Amino acid sequence: xxxxxxxxxxxxxxxxxxxxxxxxxxxxxxxxxxxxxxxxxxxxxxxxxxxxxxxxxxxxxxxxxxxxxxxxxxxxxxxxxxxxxxxxxxxxxxxxxxxxxxxxxxxxxxxxxxxxxxxxxxxxxxxxxxxxxxxxxxxxxxxxxxxxxxxxxxxxxxxxxxxxxxxxxxxxxxxxxxxxxxxxxxxxxxxxxxxxxxxxxxxxxxxxxxxxxxxxxxxxxxxxxxxxxxxxxxxxxxxxxxxxxxxxxxxxxxxxxxxxxxxxxxxxxxxxxxxxxxxxxxxxxxxxxxxxxxxxxxxxxxxxxxxxxxxxxxxxxxxxxxxxxxxxxxxxxxxxxxxxxxxxxxxxxxxxxxxxxxx
Numbered sequence: 001x002x003x004x005x006x007x008x009x010x011x012x013x014x015x016x017x018x019x020x021x022x023x024x025x026x027x028x029x030x031x032x033x034x035x036x037x038x039x040x041x042x043x044x045x046x047x048x049x050x051x052x053x054x055x056x057x058x059x060x061x062x063x064x065x066x067x068x069x070x071x072x073x074x075x076x077x078x079x080x081x082x083x084x085x086x087x088x089x090x091x092x093x094x095x096x097x098x099x100x101x102x103x104x105x106x107x108x109x110x111x112x113x114x115x116x117x118x119x120x121x122x123x124x125x126x127x128x129x130x131x132x133x134x135x136x137x138x139x140x141x142x143x144x145x146x147x148x149x150x151x152x153x154x155x156x157x158x159x160x161x162x163x164x165x166x167x168x169x170x171x172x173x174x175x176x177x178x179x180x181x182x183x184x185x186x187x188x189x190x191x192x193x194x195x196x197x198x199x200x201x202x203x204x205x206x207x208x209x210x211x212x213x214x215x216x217x218x219x220x221x222x223x224x225x226x227x228x229x230x231x232x233x234x235x236x237x238x239x240x241x242x243x244x245x246x247x248x249x250x251x252x253x254x255x256x257x258x259x260x261x262x263x264x265x266x267x268x269x270x271x272x273x274x275x276x277x278x279x280x281x282x283x284x285x286x287x288x289x290x291x292x293x294x295x296x297x298x299x300x301x302x303x304x305x306x307x308x309x310x311x312x313x314x315x316x317x318x319x320x321x322x323x324x325x326x327x328x329x330x331x332x333x334x335x336x337x338x339x340x341x342x343x344x345x346x347x348x349x350x351x352x353x354x355x356x357x358x359x
Contacts, residue, residue, distance in 0.1 A: 008063060010112040013084050016066065017073050021150070034095055037082045041096045049083040054100050057107025058084070060114050065124050068117035075124050084110070125151055142204040145177035152178065152229070160229050179230045180208025183220075186233045187247045190240045198252025206250045206260055206267055215275035220246065245284070259289045269293050307344075 018036045030036040040046045053059075064077030074081050086093045087100060088109050100108075118124045128147075148163050164174040184207060188194065194202055210216045212225050221239040222230065235243045244253075249270060252258035260266045266289065273279045273292045283292035324330065 007068075007117050009115055009117055011066065011072060011115050012112050013081070013088060013110060015072050016064070016081055016113075016115075017071060018078050018081060019073050019075055033085070034092060036078070037085060037092060037096060040079055040082045041086075041098065044079050044082075046079055046082050046086070046096075047098050049079060050086050050098055051101060053083055053087060054104050054108050057105040058110045058113070060110075063114040063116045065128065066115040066117050067121065067124075068119055074115075075118070075121060076128050084113070122151075122155060140204070141177055141208070142181070142202065144174075145181035145204065145208070148174050149178045149181045175229060176208045176212050177204075180204060180211055182230045182232065182234060183207065183211060183222075183243070186235055187243050189233070190235075191244050192247040192253065194251070196252075196254045198258045202251070203260075206263060207247075209263060210250070210267060210271060213271045215271050216246075219274045219280065249283075249287075249289075256287070259287070272296060 018030075018033045020030045020033075020036055030039065037046070062077075064081065065075045067073040067075055086096050086098055087104075093100070125147075148160075151163055152158055152160060160175050160178060164172065184204075211222070214225060217223065217225055220243055221236045222234055247253070248256050249259045251260075260270065269289055273283050273289065273296070276296050279292040279295040282295060283289065286292070
């Protein structure tokens with residue numbers, strides 16, 4: 001932010017309001033400061049900050065960024081404001097479930113704090129975005145996506161390429177994350193409920209990574225992957241049941257467990273399954289990723305890979321035979337291994353064309 005974008009001031013802590021659109025909390029909507037503080041206590045280590053300020057006092061190392069529209073909304077510094085409100089307001093402190101250090105540092109309850117007043121959210125965006133997307137105080141992927149989407153949504157003259165450059169993105173990740181956020185919003189409108197997911201954490205990267213693949217795009221009726229942003233509500237109306245089911249595969253929904261335990265190999269497997277009509281049909285009917293993948297799995301390739309791995313291990317073991325201690329039990333393992341390898345060879349020989357001709 002340049003000197004033309006803001007002016008510094010001292011404002012009473014009691015008059016500052018938390019940002020209920022705070023990108024740090026994109027998965028929640030709050031009705032009051034108290035609700036937002038409760039969420040920050042549970043998810044942003046506010047308790048540690050309360051402890052630090054309570055023991056060392058308020059350190060005015062960086063001003064809060066405040067919207068200069070009469071609301072005194074804090075755009076940057078919500079975690080610090082939440083800590084101060086807990087320290088100074090007994091009722092909020094009781095709701096938070098936190099206690100203060102004893103003795104409390106005399107400088108832990110500043111009446112006013114230094115702020116930078118900005119005319120609009122747009123005036124603060126580049127600073128806040130750089131700090132949290134590329135700086136030392138990084139947000140998670142969902143918070144980044146919400147922030148970038150909000151920026152683009154508020155200012156139609158700004159392109160995703162401009163936002164990406166201003167945020168230092170050189171790998172088109174902003175575009176992918178915003179597209180993921182757009183589809184997430186539509187999925188929630190269509191009935192997907194993030195609160196009913198199976199795991200406590202919401203792995204947003206599962207969604208935006210999957211949406212960058214051709215097979216998932218085709219399954220949901222979306223245009224081919226590219227750098228362009230999707231329109232609002234991009235999944236066609238007839239495909240919304242597929243979208244709800246797809247989200248349940250990624251995250252679970254109510255009593256339905258998630259099929260994706262990790263991006264590798266589960267998400268890769270799902271993408272492969274959705275690229276084949278027969279395997280997709282099996283997945284929709286059985287909700288079994290293993291059964292669906294069995295139709296397209298390269299079993300021959302897996303066998304060959306396993307055989308080469310066995311060969312590499314055997315050669316490595318051969319070089320270690322000087323370390324054998326003469327144990328009969330260990331020798332018996334080698335005998336058993338020899339029989340297993342012989343049976344593998346016989347089974348493979350039976351599949352060779354010349355063996356079939358001889359028979």
